[in-house]
Amino acid sequence: MPELPEVETIRRDLEPLIVGRRIQGVRIHPGAERLAVTDAPRALERALAGRTVEAVGRHGKYLTLRLDDGRWWVMHLRMTGSLVHLPADAPPHRFERARIDLDDGTTLRFNDLRKFGTWHLVDDPVEAMPNAGPDALSDEFTPRWLRERLRGRETPVKAVLLDQSVAAGVGNIYADEACWIAGIDPRTPAGRIGPTRAARLHAAVRETLEESLGDRGSSFSDYRDGLGGEGMHHLLVHVFRREGKPCGRCGHTIVKTRVAGRGTHYCPGCQRR
Ligand SMILES: [Zn+2]
Known part of the structure; x- marks a missing residue:
């Protein structure tokens, strides 16, 4: 998607x-x-x-x-x-x-x-787009904004990242990737993410989106660019659809579970609750 x-x-x-x-x-x-x-x-x-x-x-x-x-x-x-x-x-x-x-x-x-x-x-x-919040690459999406959206909530951190009113443009691929980059278990209750980890997660969202943009996006299935070509970033992801393969950071096997009704990929070795 x-x-x-x-x-x-x-x-x-x-x-x-x-x-x-x-x-x-x-x-x-x-x-x-x-x-x-x-x-x-x-x-x-x-x-x-x-x-x-x-x-x-x-x-x-x-x-x-x-x-x-x-x-x-x-x-x-x-x-x-x-x-x-x-x-x-x-x-x-x-x-x-x-x-x-x-x-x-x-x-x-x-x-x-x-x-x-x-x-x-x-x-x-x-x-x-009545429910759209700040675009995830815009100046309005700040570490403070993300921290305030996470604060006090029991819902899994991944579900907050998928909420378009929090960070418009983040979907299933980049929510999983951002959690891995930040070293956060995607099932972690959002309210347990303190200011330091929230800032790290914000930076991770920006990093995964910008890196993929540099690779012209990810073509896991149907995605084609404006000229009909494929993106390259699906070849470079850390966890998304890599279940059963070793984590590039710690070597543990990446697993797939469901969070917020969505297939979710993470490393049990280096992503902490
Ligand atoms: Zn790992």
């Missing part, structure tokens, strides 16, 4: 290719009607046609395209979505759900096996 580094990689790929481009037409394919959240599919296609893309932004896992009528086209890729820039005559991917034709003869293709992706057309991006 694309998380912050993957969505930011797509944003950086697409920004120079689509800013200033006029949208000639949009087609949401039959069977993909749920993609359009704020309008019926045909109405959304009509509202987008003729608009020019003025900026490509991101908040957490959302892509935010500012249009020349002041509105925002907000996309979420959910489980298996991708947004790929291709020539107009490129054949459609097997799971193409929508196609956007641009005025320079290029296209964007929204591919999505599971069909959980969403498009909102809104006056303000926050309408599409």
Whole structure:
């Protein structure tokens, strides 16, 4: 599932290719009607046609395209979505759900096996993401902010990291990786994380997101960047989907369990409660 580094990689790929481009037409394919959240599919296609893309932004896992009528086209890729820039005559991917034709003869293709992706057309991006907190790479996400979100809570620290109102953009991969980097057992009750460990965890969140971004994200399954290529960071993770393999720090065998309903990977040797 694309998380912050993957969505930011797509944003950086697409920004120079689509800013200033006029949208000639949009087609949401039959069977993909749920993609359009704020309008019926045909109405959304009509509202987008003729608009020019003025900026490509991101908040957490959302892509935010500012249009020349002041509105925002907000996309979420959910489980298996991708947004790929291709020539107009490129054949459609097997799971193409929508196609956007641009005025320079290029296209964007929204591919999505599971069909959980969403498009909102809104006056303000926050309408599409009412529960989103500070972006995990923004200045608003500080050690103090994280410490205050952890304080006094019995819920596992991993569940707090997955809460988009705490750190928008962190998902299952980078929550596991951040806990390993910080040396914290992901099942630890959040309130037991003191100021020093909270600061270490904050730094670990930043570190894992920035390292993955440097590797153009992680392609464990369906993730593709804005040009259709794979990221590299899945080859370099410390614990995620490495159960049964030795920990790179202490040599113990990495295990998989469930925390907050999600598959969770950690090292029992060097991640402390
Ligand atoms: Zn270890």
